[in-house]
Amino acid sequence: MAAPMELYCWASGWGLPTVDPDCLTVLTYARFTGAPLKVHKITNPWRSPSGTLPALRTKDEGILSDTHQIITHLRKQKFNADYDLSARQGADTLAFVSLLQKKLLPVLIHTFWGDAKNYVEHTRKWYAEAIPFPLNFFLPSRMQKQQLERLQVVCGENYLDSEEELEKELYREACECLTLLSQRLGRQKFFFGDSPASLDAFVFSHLAPLLKAKLPNGKLQHHLKSLQNLCNYCTAILSLYFPWDEGDPPPVVPKAAAGDGSESEEEPYKRRNQILSVLVGLAAMVGYAFLSGIISVQRQAPSQLRPRAITLEEEEEEEEE
């Protein structure tokens, strides 16, 4: 390809190549098909060309930000993971993807964004540390709002009426769905035999976050862990297709990984954040001492941030494949 397509997705964390299920779907599909992508793992959605993640910059179709659209586009570029499937299997793929979206996605959203304990101790913690200052003060809560809205749309209007009952029902359905998937997978390596297809990308990206994240409140995790074939399936995909992300002890912000060091961008962010917080603290103290008001102090802080951020930009965008 003359100019490879560029994929923007969330940075890695929790032992996963990317923390967001949608990004993970796209990334996994790309790995399955071997599509040459220039991957930008970023922690600031505002730097994505569409403002959301994932986003694919293509040559002829502009910027795509919907998971299905991206996959369709890749398929059109002859990177088709479903090439060997029969028509009947193609139909099953569509059906099971719908099932995942209806039964598993709500509970995934609920686990990561809806459950207050998980959100505060796990999800928000990661995003707040990863997203650069000062966006980290409001982006996580805005994302939560969007996700909950999505949950409400999927679950219907009665969402707020009886949250407890709904939660029970959500988890019951998700457990049922996991069991169904486990039965459907059986002893196969992938859902349709020995080679991965697009359904595998969807299933994997919905299961892996549940499996890998260290959630304080992991009701569904226990159930998933009891389904051995699904767990093996996830770990196999992780080790086969994401060799340098796999097996990491999953710290919330992973240490600089081995290999080509493509995921090392968190490190300077962290250091910079530390420096920044000290600077902001100092500035606040000085400002207070001179009774010059807080506004002027805050204005100063981002202006120091900007030149640094620009210099860092070049380092952190590593090419993959």
Add this chain to the structure above:
Amino acid sequence: MGTVHARSLEPLPVSGPDFGALGEEAELIEVEPEAKQEILENKNVVVQHVHFDGLERTKDDIIMYEICDVFKAKNLIDVMRKSHEAREKLLRLGIFRQVEVLIDTCQGDDALPNGLDVTFEVMELRRLTGSYNTMVGNNEGSMVLGLKLPNIFGRAEKVTFQFSYGTKETSYGLSFFKPQPGHFERNVSLNLYKVTGQFPWSSLRETDRGISTEINFPILKTNHALKWEGVWRELGCLARTASFSVREESGHSLKSSVSHAMVVDSRKSSILPRQGALLKINQELAGYTGGNVSFLKEDFEVQLNRPFLWDSVFSASLWGGMLVPIGDKPSSIADRFYLGGPTSVRGFNMYSIGPQSEGDYLGGEAYWAGGLHLYTPLPFRPGHGGFGDLFRTHFFLNAGNLCNLNYGEGPKAHLRKLAECIRWSYGAGIVLRLGNIARLELNYCIPMGVQSGDRICDGIQFGAGIRFL
């Protein structure tokens, strides 16, 4: 020349008929002891000028109407009384925070020897006033935010906005009020509102969004109000367990109605009257001006009060109403009448009389209710002349009935239907007057004529209300 300070007249009673306490006033008038003091009382005087201090945005013409009587005064007492009435009228407009009256002899070149100048020192209300309240009730807390723009165009017009933000419901109302200059009782108002109500006795939730215009005018001793109202009503079930009859009423409807109300009230106090009578007639015709709700609704209320032995008061009241649906659509649950509760037929639960389905009361198309009361001061009259006067004990006998009529049957059958299965109760209790708008009652009730399906409150019943039987 002596200066009479009329400001000392301030503690005058508000209402007209009690104005006769002039003896008291005279003592309050402070007359400067001067050697050349004249007796002005019987002398003819002429009011030459009326001055206003402190007018900012109020237009002159509306003031003229209120004070023109002052010029007609012939002697000092008259001047004082007329200025006083003018002051009351000005205050009633609701545009001044304070009005003071100064009467002085005329100064200047054209001053007549018996000329007087009257000066009104007024202080206008601010352009925007706000209020903030919190309310708790019905398992719900709410915050009420009010904004008022008094005298917005300078002729006592008023715009009010009220917003109530509750834990469950949000309501708001915007209204514009304009009186006719010189006739405050003749006024026009325009309202825009959204009100949400929950009616647990019917498992019903109602959201009304409406617009209404109202014209008020007096004819002789009666007050009339003509009103058009267009309201979009949304009904819904309060709970999943609501009965199917209530469920069937769910949905949207548009009511456009014209109504007329007439009130004759000769009572002094509306909460604990000692004498006088009240007659209220209300009629509403919906459907001919649009909307998809058609009915004719008639409603009346009569109350008579007679002083009785030892400061006690005997009171009798009667309510009644009828709703006739027009066309083939049955009446809506939101339009029908409800009866029962601590301020109507006591001894029954709130609106828990009459037709019901699975415990949800559906209301009726016709009702009547009557009450006989004997109000007495508290036994041994503690706090007499002060706090104790807010309380009364009362003995009551209430009766009423609520049912649906089959309008094909004729009036005799209707009367028979209203006369059978009468609910009645008696008891005694204590009444507390809250200002001049509401009252609290703590009663011991003995319900007697109870029909199956009614929910009774046998024994102690507590209630608060503005309208009461």
Add this chain to the structure above:
Amino acid sequence: MSLAAEAFVTQIAAAEPWPGNAALYQPLKEEQILLSDNAACLAVQAFLQMCSLPVQLVHRANAEYMSPSGKVPFIHVGNQVVSELGPIVQFVKAKGHSLSDGLDEVQKAEMKAYMELVNNKLLTAELYLQWCDDATVQEITHPRYGSPYPWPLNHILAYQKQWEVRRKMKAIGWGCKSFDQVLEDVDQCCQALSQRLGTQLYFFNKKPTELDALVFGHLFTILTTQLISDELSEKVKSYSNLISFCRRIEQHYFEGRAKDATFRLSLIS
């Protein structure tokens, strides 16, 4: 579909037998009902027919607001009210009638997956067509949706509903789709259904399941409803086994009922 409703149903559904006075409530047939609602109502009717449970059809202008979940249709059985196909299937199952008992676990998984596919693609496409396609909105949806109400309530309610649906569409990523993309989705879905059905009588061999009822409800409605353009029905018509599937269910379960034109498939092809 309301999940809370399902939970409720499973709790309360008693083992009482099916009463004779059970009623199915849906919007007014001639002047009010919309494509997606008609599909949902027809699916429930077909399901109850397949279970041979008698219900009386009741048409109400306010059916949408009477329904506990805000969606039509709903059944009133005894003193219980249950709305939408999913909860109704569970409710009926609790009463001892089920169409999917004979399936094994994998088939059940597939049945659920295909039902979600239909809801995901066909139902959403119907909603898209009737609320997001401007020509359809102006000519069909608004006049029909507002038909039971006087001016200006008809416009207010239609716009309110339109706003609500469009917001949902945006949340699930359909807001920026073009009509052609939606048609492509429908085609994809029909293709999948056609593949799955193959030459079988019903989706799972000889016996109908709730999936058959759902597919019939949607496809039959799309095929028989007169819209501004027939692009949607043309997509379905290109799959002959789906057409004969619809005709089969119609003849088998709706024969003798409603001889009116909307129920005739013979007009097609």
